[in-house]
Amino acid sequence: MKNIGILTSGGDSPGMNYIINGVLNAAFIYKFNIFSILYGYKGLYENNIKIIKNYKLLNLNNNGGTFLGSSRFKNFKYKIIRHKAINNLKNNNINSLIIIGGNGTYIGSKYLIKKGISCINLPGTIDNDILYTDYTVGYFTALNTIVNSIDNIRDTAYSHECIFIVEVMGRNCGKLTIAAAIAAKCEFFIIPEIKFNIDNLINEIKFKILNGLKNAIIIITENIYNILKLSKYIKKKIKKEIKTVVLGHIQRGGKPVVYDRILGYSMGTYAIKLIYKGYHNVCVGIKNGKLINYNII
Numbered sequence: 001m002k003n004i005g006i007l008t009s010g011g012d013s014p015g016m017n018y019i020i021n022g023v024l025n026a027a028f029i030y031k032f033n034i035f036s037i038l039y040g041y042k043g044l045y046e047n048n049i050k051i052i053k054n055y056k057l058l059n060l061n062n063n064g065g066t067f068l069g070s071s072r073f074k075n076f077k078y079k080i081i082r083h084k085a086i087n088n089l090k091n092n093n094i095n096s097l098i099i100i101g102g103n104g105t106y107i108g109s110k111y112l113i114k115k116g117i118s119c120i121n122l123p124g125t126i127d128n129d130i131l132y133t134d135y136t137v138g139y140f141t142a143l144n145t146i147v148n149s150i151d152n153i154r155d156t157a158y159s160h161e162c163i164f165i166v167e168v169m170g171r172n173c174g175k176l177t178i179a180a181a182i183a184a185k186c187e188f189f190i191i192p193e194i195k196f197n198i199d200n201l202i203n204e205i206k207f208k209i210l211n212g213l214k215n216a217i218i219i220i221t222e223n224i225y226n227i228l229k230l231s232k233y234i235k236k237k238i239k240k241e242i243k244t245v246v247l248g249h250i251q252r253g254g255k256p257v258v259y260d261r262i263l264g265y266s267m268g269t270y271a272i273k274l275i276y277k278g279y280h281n282v283c284v285g286i287k288n289g290k291l292i293n294y295n296i297i
Helices: 016-030 040-045 079-091 103-114 139-160 175-183 198-210 227-238 258-276
Strands: 003-008 033-037 049-051 096-101 118-123 163-168 188-190 216-221 242-246 282-287 290-295
Touching: 003 016, 003 040, 016 033, 016 096, 016 258, 033 040, 040 079, 079 103, 096 103, 096 258, 103 118, 118 258, 139 163, 139 175, 139 216, 139 242, 139 258, 163 175, 163 227, 175 188, 175 216, 188 198, 198 216, 198 227, 227 242, 258 282, 258 290
Parallel strands: 003 033, 003 096, 096 118, 118 282, 163 216, 163 242, 188 216
Antiparallel strands: 033 049, 282 290
């Protein structure tokens, strides 16, 4: 009998519950035991592990977030912490681990693999910054939230003929920013992948104002520039009202859009099929519309 642990780690993303649901439904078919590990690697360390006896009784609704809970457990980098976590897996007779999250979560799984723990990684992050997959679960929902927010902000920008600077998530990746800039028709975008020069931005704004620009949206990825300082500098140079909005954690929540629901469920089901076929230490992704797997290390 296969005993499989499942956890979600790092920032939550809409669609994680659909991954879990796909895992549970497929596990039932293959007669695998699934153990919930609550609050990510922290729960693994604290032995917050429990077998799921009847998954149909679980409250796996259509909401965002994760039924299993999540955390950012920085102490997992210490050997003594990982040693206890691995012992907890062994004491619960867990053979394989399904891990859902982003880049930091994947790094944690590599620690476990080096100690002989079999892992299957699934990409649950709004940032869409996982290599070898076209999309991550939660990305399209977050993108939809951002675009809807900017559409609302645009009404005020138009009414008051002002410029808004809107900061969005993405960590060190500009995929959310660039896609939102296109979909919401933002006049300017600032992303980590292109070196930012504030004076070049000022010159572009001045040029567009001379050519009739009355309002604008500048969308920027987090961790690039303090937008309050940026707004003061722009206002000083062009003498126009500048407002700032940090969308923050509103981007993480909300009911997942249809694509994230289907992608999450499909990836969860696929992960169980890989375990059934004897795969170890692989990441799940989607390329050109097809589910794929690739080696973690």
